[in-house]
Amino acid sequence: MNPADIPGLPPGVPDFLVESGIEELYPPQAETVEKGITEGESLVASVPTASGKTLVAELAMLSSVHRGGTALYIVPLRALASEKKAEFERWADFDIDVGISTGNYESSEEWLASRDIVVATSEKVDSLVRNGAPWLEDLTCVVADEVHLVDDPNRGPTLEVTLAKLRRITPDLQVVALSATVDNADAVADWLDAELVKSDWRPVDLRTGVHFGDAITFDDGEQREVPVEKGERPTAALVDDALDEEGSSLVFVNSRRNAEAAARRLADVTADHLTDDERDELATLAEEIADVSDTETSDDLAAVVRKGAAFHHAGLSADHRSLVEDAFRDRTIKAICATPTLAAGVNTPSRRVIVRDWRRYDGEFGGMKPLETLEVHQMFGRAGRPGRDPYGEAVLLAKDHDTMDELFERYVWADPEPVQSKLAREPAMRTHLLATVASGFARTRSGLLDFLDRTLYATQADDTERLESVVDDVLAYLDANGFVDRDGEELTATNLGHTVSRLYLDPMSAAEIVDGLRAADDPTPLGLYHLVSRTPDMYELYLKSGDRETYTELCYERESAFLGRVPSEFEDVRFEEWLSALKTAKLLEDWASELDEDRIAERYGVGPGDIRGKVDTAEWLLGAAERLATELELDCVVAVREAKKRVEYGVREELLDLAGVRGIGRKRARRLYEAGVESRADLREAEKSVVLGALRGRERTAERILENAGRRDPSMDAVSADDEAASDADGAVATEETETADADQQASLGDFG
Known part of the structure; x- marks a missing residue:
């Protein structure tokens, strides 16, 4: 056609x-x-x-x-x-x-x-x-x-x-x-x-198979020799083989650590296939990547990118991921080692896809669990790009004949699993039933069931008993927590319920926040950070080896800050969850106390993307907490608002006014403050040379910040930077990296060294 x-x-x-x-x-x-x-x-x-x-x-x-x-x-x-x-x-x-x-x-x-x-x-x-x-x-x-x-x-x-x-x-x-x-x-x-x-039609032929020994065996029985030298890894041999025909490779592994380690090894392979022009392009790209963040993750990524390889996982910042994806699409980066998240729709096609790890850890399963067939097929689908690749290849790795046979049966020849609705899970129902009532889609229990009859779940369910049981349990929960009123069959969202629905909160998160705020006389930032960190809407940091002892000690040191009863150490699951929330809250407190991003990443074993994710989620949840406190006319509204702003800007209390000026950020705010420019009003009146000195002589940055602060004449024409202001600012930054907050605001950094 x-x-x-x-x-x-x-x-x-x-x-x-x-x-x-x-x-x-x-x-x-x-x-x-x-x-x-x-x-x-x-x-x-x-x-x-x-x-x-x-x-x-x-x-x-x-x-x-x-x-x-x-x-x-x-x-x-x-x-x-x-x-x-x-x-x-x-x-x-x-x-x-x-x-x-x-x-x-x-x-x-x-x-x-x-x-x-x-x-x-x-x-x-x-x-x-x-x-x-x-x-x-x-x-x-x-x-x-x-x-x-x-x-x-x-x-x-x-x-x-x-x-x-x-x-x-x-x-x-x-x-x-x-x-x-x-x-x-x-x-x-x-x-x-x-x-x-x-349809199974593709514009570019996709061949799927398994590599074992010195060859790939494809689904049609044909083989391609890819010998693995003594001491060489199969992944490296496969990437090298693809590069011999100017093809890129996408390698899927099961963890962030494995993605980074594999990228370091493959960088030595890709480096041998670069032209001089590509080396220059990659050197420039590596500098951009290093400038995105001050963390070790950023430096590690830049190091492998210089050689034509990269890793990709959720611990990277959005800018990191975007730079890597763009360069891979342009084929400047020759190989990416990624966790499976990269298979979820982002456009990163390659000549060859290598599924190195087909199992990953699953806590509920209690060990390493095989990936779903559909997920592996999504990875396969990244291979072959119309207009660029004459074909695509997707390859699994086997160490023996039995594994090779299993991989053919489980993934190469298998059809993907059927799609099944997950709507009847109670966490999903809490959120969506409240929203359905609050937005007027249903006003009775029977109306709710009638609406749910329009879902995929209803078309797949053999009977309605399970759905009705979950609906009744959730309605009882929403009623008990003041989110809906029930009058016989009639259902009405309360004012609080309407607010929770519009805020897009899990009602269980809202209930936790409301209970905590009602118990608060004068909440501290740590107490508020911990409150939002123990809600279902926050993905807590895991406790690693040795963390339980560290955070148990901190828990008792800071017990007065918590909003709610500390569980007993003998309540194993609840106490562990409490400590995980405390670890997350401590990260947020460090961020809001201006600890450098690289120190935070090192201390908590996270990447810049994790830090940004926790900060963004905490900002949203604290904003919701502020709305709920206002709705309930509680006395803690100002304290919640300040805690939210400190997380948003990543600064201590004295910098809130400065950091609120667009374009300043946490480090520039501290430099300006130490140079004597302590507020937005000061920016409008301060000597331009002092401002320029604190901003390290960057004239365009200074002009933009002064304009955003409302200064009538922000021009830096003929202005020279005040060297003393620059010196004061640099000294302040060095001090900020090592100094601790007041004892009642932050535990000694030595506790976490």
Whole structure:
């Protein structure tokens, strides 16, 4: 099918597609058009990675906008949202405005009503529904990317409930669901009342197999010799072999530590395949990566990037990940060693995918558990890029014949597992039942069950008894904690319940926060950090070897700071959870006491991405705590607000005013303060030479900061930096790195050395 044959598109779009190199649609794409994708028909496309699913989504959205509607594109990850927004902006010449929304869960973001296409995470769309965003009623098309993730116990229920609510708001909504190839795509299509396009077709041939001994054996029985020299690792041999044909490699391992160690080893392999120009490019890239963060992780990543390799995991900052992904797509970086998160939709195709580790640790399982077939197939799908690779190869590693046979049976020849709803899990139900009542989708128990009947879970359940039992248990919990009122069959969200729903909190988190705040007379920052760290919405730091003793001692030293009863040491699980929350809270306290990022990373064994994640989550939860304290008219509102600001800026109390000026940040605020510029007002009056000296002579930075502070004339023309101010600031920074907070605010750093 040619682009000119596609009905319902805005004028000029078919010609644009041809000019972009799309002279003929791929077979799965053509089938979606034949089934009405550009004429408002709902559809599930279950096709392999790199088979043109994004264009299917674009065809649906462009035709929807052409009919006068608004399109919504739902993604599972923030990083993927940014990537898709950039892709869709290629339609700007056709007067298509694209918006993106991924944060601020307490907003209806009415400005999005002016956009033709909105890209958002499923959590953000859920929050928009809860906050009554009126523009959602104008939607004519919603695209759910990676819809097979309804199977994910954490993210799945939100996507499932959100799609059900959007279809309830707009009954004739066109739903386009994009999925990996799964065993029961027909069940997803039945749930969404959609046509199904299911295909195994790929534009680039993908060969899957297992490496054992000195060769890869592929699924069709053919072999490719990849000998492993004495003392060499199979992974290195496979990467070297791909590079001999100018192909990149993506290596999947089961932990961050393994990703970093493997990247260091592979860097010696990739370095031998670099041109002089590539070495120069990588040297520049390595400097950018090192500048992102002061941590050892940042330095380690820069070191391997210089040689053409990289590692990728959740401990990296967003900037780290973005730089690595871009360079890998450009083939400047030749090999990435990654944890499985990189397989979840981000566009990082390679010539060869190597699944080195097919087991990972699972606490509930009690040991190393084999990966799901669908997850491994998602990794496989990263291999082969149209227009760049003549083929793709996905390879598992075996150490013996028995393992080789098992890998063929479990992954190479196996179909992926069927998608199963995880909605009936109680943590998901707590959040979504309260939101369903608070946003008016159901006002009775029977109304709730009727709404849930529109979910995937209901279409898959053999009977309704389990669902009804979970609903009753959750309603009892919401009632007992003051989030809903029950009058017979009637259900009404209380004011507190409405607030909790709009804040996008797990009701159990809200209950923990409310109980803690009610018990607080004059809460300390550590007490508040610990309070939010023990909620289900915060992923706590694990206790490592020796941590229990360290944090037990700290627990008793700081016992008066806690908001709530400290569990007995004999309550093993509860006490361990309390200490894990304390470790997390201590990280936040160190951050808010201006301890350097590299010291924090070293002390807690985390990466810059972990620090940023904990800080962002704490800022959100403390903001929610401030709202709840205000709602309940508690006396601790100011203390909570200050603790939130200190986490947000990463500073001590005296720097809050300065750090609030856009562009300053925690280190610049300290330098300015030690140079005598202690407030926003001081910035408007201080000698420019002093400001410039404290900012290390960076004129453009100084001008921008003065402008943001409201200074009438921020220009630094003919201004020389005050050397004394610069010296004072540098001395202050050195002092900040080693000095401890007051005894009642922070334990001695020696306790954690």
